[in-house]
Amino acid sequence: MGRKLLLENDHIEGIRKLDVYRKHGGYSSLEKALKTMTPEQVVEEVKASGLRGRGGAGFPTGMKWSFIAKPAGVPRYVVCNADESEPGTFKDRYLMERIPHLLIEGMIASSFALGARTSFIYIRGEYFYVARILEQAIAEAYEAGLLGKNIMNSGFDHDCYVQVGAGAYICGEETALIESLEGKRGNPRIKPPFPAVAGLYGCPTVVNNVETIAAVVPIIKDGGAAYASIGVGKSTGTKLISASGHINKPGVYEIELGVPVEEFIYSEQYCGGIRNGKKLKAVVAGGSSVPILPADLILKTAAGESRLMTYESLADGGFASGTMLGSGGFIVMDEDTSIVKNLWNFTRFYHHESCGQCSPCREGTGWMEKILHKILDGNGTLADVDLLWDIQSKIEGKTICPLGDAASWPVASAIRHFRSEFEEYVRNGKSIKDVKHYFRLHQVAEA
Amino acid sequence: MSDNKEYKFSDETLATAQRIIRRYPEGKEKSALIPLLHLAQAEFDGWLSPGAMDCVSALLKIQPIEAYEVASFYSMFNLKPVGKCVIEVCRTSSCWLLGAEDIVRHIEKKLNIHVGETTTDGMFTLKTVECLGSCGTAPMLQCGGDYYENLTFDKVDNLLEKMKSEGKRRVYTKDDMINI
Numbered sequence: 270m271g272r273k274l275l276l277e278n279d280h281i282e283g284i285r286k287l288d289v290y291r292k293h294g295g296y297s298s299l300e301k302a303l304k305t306m307t308p309e310q311v312v313e314e315v316k317a318s319g320l321r322g323r324g325g326a327g328f329p330t331g332m333k334w335s336f337i338a339k340p341a342g343v344p345r346y347v348v349c350n351a352d353e354s355e356p357g358t359f360k361d362r363y364l365m366e367r368i369p370h371l372l373i374e375g376m377i378a379s380s381f382a383l384g385a386r387t388s389f390i391y392i393r394g395e396y397f398y399v400a401r402i403l404e405q406a407i408a409e410a411y412e413a414g415l416l417g418k419n420i421m422n423s424g425f426d427h428d429c430y431v432q433v434g435a436g437a438y439i440c441g442e443e444t445a446l447i448e449s450l451e452g453k454r455g456n457p458r459i460k461p462p463f464p465a466v467a468g469l470y471g472c473p474t475v476v477n478n479v480e481t482i483a484a485v486v487p488i489i490k491d492g493g494a495a496y497a498s499i500g501v502g503k504s505t506g507t508k509l510i511s512a513s514g515h516i517n518k519p520g521v522y523e524i525e526l527g528v529p530v531e532e533f534i535y536s537e538q539y540c541g542g543i544r545n546g547k548k549l550k551a552v553v554a555g556g557s558s559v560p561i562l563p564a565d566l567i568l569k570t571a572a573g574e575s576r577l578m579t580y581e582s583l584a585d586g587g588f589a590s591g592t593m594l595g596s597g598g599f600i601v602m603d604e605d606t607s608i609v610k611n612l613w614n615f616t617r618f619y620h621h622e623s624c625g626q627c628s629p630c631r632e633g634t635g636w637m638e639k640i641l642h643k644i645l646d647g648n649g650t651l652a653d654v655d656l657l658w659d660i661q662s663k664i665e666g667k668t669i670c671p672l673g674d675a676a677s678w679p680v681a682s683a684i685r686h687f688r689s690e691f692e693e694y695v696r697n698g699k700s701i702k703d704v705k706h707y708f709r710l711h712q713v714a715e716a
Numbered sequence: 717m718s719d720n721k722e723y724k725f726s727d728e729t730l731a732t733a734q735r736i737i738r739r740y741p742e743g744k745e746k747s748a749l750i751p752l753l754h755l756a757q758a759e760f761d762g763w764l765s766p767g768a769m770d771c772v773s774a775l776l777k778i779q780p781i782e783a784y785e786v787a788s789f790y791s792m793f794n795l796k797p798v799g800k801c802v803i804e805v806c807r808t809s810s811c812w813l814l815g816a817e818d819i820v821r822h823i824e825k826k827l828n829i830h831v832g833e834t835t836t837d838g839m840f841t842l843k844t845v846e847c848l849g850s851c852g853t854a855p856m857l858q859c860g861g862d863y864y865e866n867l868t869f870d871k872v873d874n875l876l877e878k879m880k881s882e883g884k885r886r887v888y889t890k891d892d893m894i895n896i
Binding site: 344353354355356357358359361362393394395396397398401430432433434435436437438449450451452453454455470511512513514515519520521557598600602606611614615618621622624 | 739741744746747748749750751753754776782785786789790791792793807808809810812813814845846847848849850851852853854858861862863888
């Protein structure tokens, strides 16, 4: 149990350096692809692996790759989404910081498969030191003939660049990321056309998450079928989970998809249980955007089945009683956590990060934040709780990009599963001892 | 738009800027805008005055408004003067669950400023920022390119004292981008 495909060597000293990485098998997948496979064969292996986008949407990667348009004489681009800004998610930072060459090997191999002469790793500006680690690794790769012209005497030429962002959650959305890469504000584009047809500079482009691109390396190494043999059903392979919050052992864990949630939270191998002997209250399983679930529903489905760490099991029951695997940003909350205040924190985040293009999101997120202020201040009414529900339902699905949905789902799920807490604030808000009240008061003062 | 100060990149920074610009296809040099604004912010005292942005737009041969609209969109660009050390405390999600508010309040008392303000000696600016991908090591703050994680009041005190005694500007790009 517990096979690791990405982080197998993460604790080896010096694995960040090219020579150590190669000593442990690094760049053998690239060599295999370049010397023994056609680009189409690489795409077929990725399809056979069942790999799904690890950034959060879970879209089958092989299918995404097969959509790329191939008009003659038009360059194609591979862009790595290293914008990692979904609250609760820090796996890509860990991977890039520890094993930068795994990403770079994946970038070159993916670019070979897709026929891209140039690729970009778009990394959030705050990860500046990580960008520097990547740049150093890229320089090593050029030096060793793994980037540049005629890589490993295969005739394949490729250049890979690191591009830093400058602080904007929205740039994790692939079309906003492309806009940002073109030197513009990160306003998402209306789709279609999809990036596979018209992406960077209007050229066919594939945008994939860091972990997705890294997973291409073991898929080439052992074949798509071997990758697909790990996991459960359509949740194949391994997944990096960023575990944080009120747990004993926060950190990044590579799991085989299918580990029971209960085991993930309580076993010493993973989170090690709840801190300070407290009880579990709720979990946000896939980054702040996904529905929050109370302890009973995160451990077991509504039908009483043990909940597993897979795309399907976490989604079992739909939004009525399920959630999503999302980015794997697993945020655990203990019994002392105020769900209403946590929701305010999330909603404030989405309000801050809305790009402002679509009115339901631009206006709705701010409106919801204000109502949550009012409720937390003890000035709310039961009608305000209904109003929150109404607003979120009118943002969801009515915006250009999924930020609107991401802002709605936490509100809907908090009210669905914890309505009594909202009512408690409405009834007794003024008397609830509220020492951690500070950001909220401050935000108001700042505004 | 400009003040009386002359905004001109040093030869070293200019060489870095030109190396970055060459990455992009002909006619797509505007892609260098964000990296160059980072360079300008690092070169010109940690913030982007209109003159600093004009220096970038001239280099990229784009309209000044194209630089302003981008600079004002992204939270890492400071559009007003800042202290030598910009302390950015994460306020989101897991950091918030694990006491980020207490850390901010502690720093405010220590520095005698509120969030968004700069100390009178020009040493520190305090900001709160959204999730920096350090949730497993919460609470955290960033200053310059560096992450400071698993914060306690003691750690914060030591950090602020160290920064103050060193007295140097901490920026996240200039040296980084030149050395790579």
